[in-house]
Amino acid sequence: MKRIVASILTLQQHLDALAQQPVVYRPLACPKCAYGKLWCHGCYGRKADRHSPASASLNPIPIPRFLCQGCHRTCSRLPECLSPRRWYDWMMQQAVILLLLSGRSLRGCTRQCGLDRHTMRRWWQGLQARHQKFAYFLRARFPELGRAVDFADFWRQCLQAMALSQAMAWLDHEGVIVP
Numbered sequence: 001m002k003r004i005v006a007s008i009l010t011l012q013q014h015l016d017a018l019a020q021q022p023v024v025y026r027p028l029a030c031p032k033c034a035y036g037k038l039w040c041h042g043c044y045g046r047k048a049d050r051h052s053p054a055s056a057s058l059n060p061i062p063i064p065r066f067l068c069q070g071c072h073r074t075c076s077r078l079p080e081c082l083s084p085r086r087w088y089d090w091m092m093q094q095a096v097i098l099l100l101l102s103g104r105s106l107r108g109c110t111r112q113c114g115l116d117r118h119t120m121r122r123w124w125q126g127l128q129a130r131h132q133k134f135a136y137f138l139r140a141r142f143p144e145l146g147r148a149v150d151f152a153d154f155w156r157q158c159l160q161a162m163a164l165s166q167a168m169a170w171l172d173h174e175g176v177i178v179p
């Protein structure tokens with residue numbers, strides 16, 4: 001869907017980039033109709049800072065929106081550190097996936113991360129359901145992942161080679177819906 005702007009890895013980097021070079025967020029073409037003229041259309045706020053104490057919170061984090069001059073629909077662009085369609089960022093999702101790959105139970109993950117078991121199960125099942133498609137595109141770009149023998153092996157190797165956010169930003173760039 002090309003919603004993710006790669007290489008913006010922290011919320012502070014995102015705020016700085018928005019202030020100093022907002023042009024990096026503007027899509028080259030509308031993700032819905034492919035027309036090449038989009039206007040800035042303000043921002044919406046997202047409560048994305050889940051790590052800072054309340055007194056130092058960066059929330060609300062502005063997420064830039066664009067309006068297509070062809071189809072008049074809007075789209076938004078996220079920094080690489082944030083996940084489309086999920087409340088938790090990629091770093092948190094990666095931590096849970098690595099725990100589950102290492103054989104930890106959902107109950108054990110809850111004890112360690114304090115996250116809801118159902119949320120983590122949804123992430124895990126979601127990754128399994130989309131594995132074939134994700135692996136197909138990632139192997140095309142990172143041939144060394146072609147040696148992985150199964151689901152667990154593939155994601156262990158992938159997350160050793162790169163952050164989950166980087167893998168997902170690449171998939172998004174290829175037009176694959178993530179997560």
Ligand SMILES: [Zn+2]
Pocket residue numbers: 030031032033034035068069070071072073
């Ligand atoms: Zn459009």
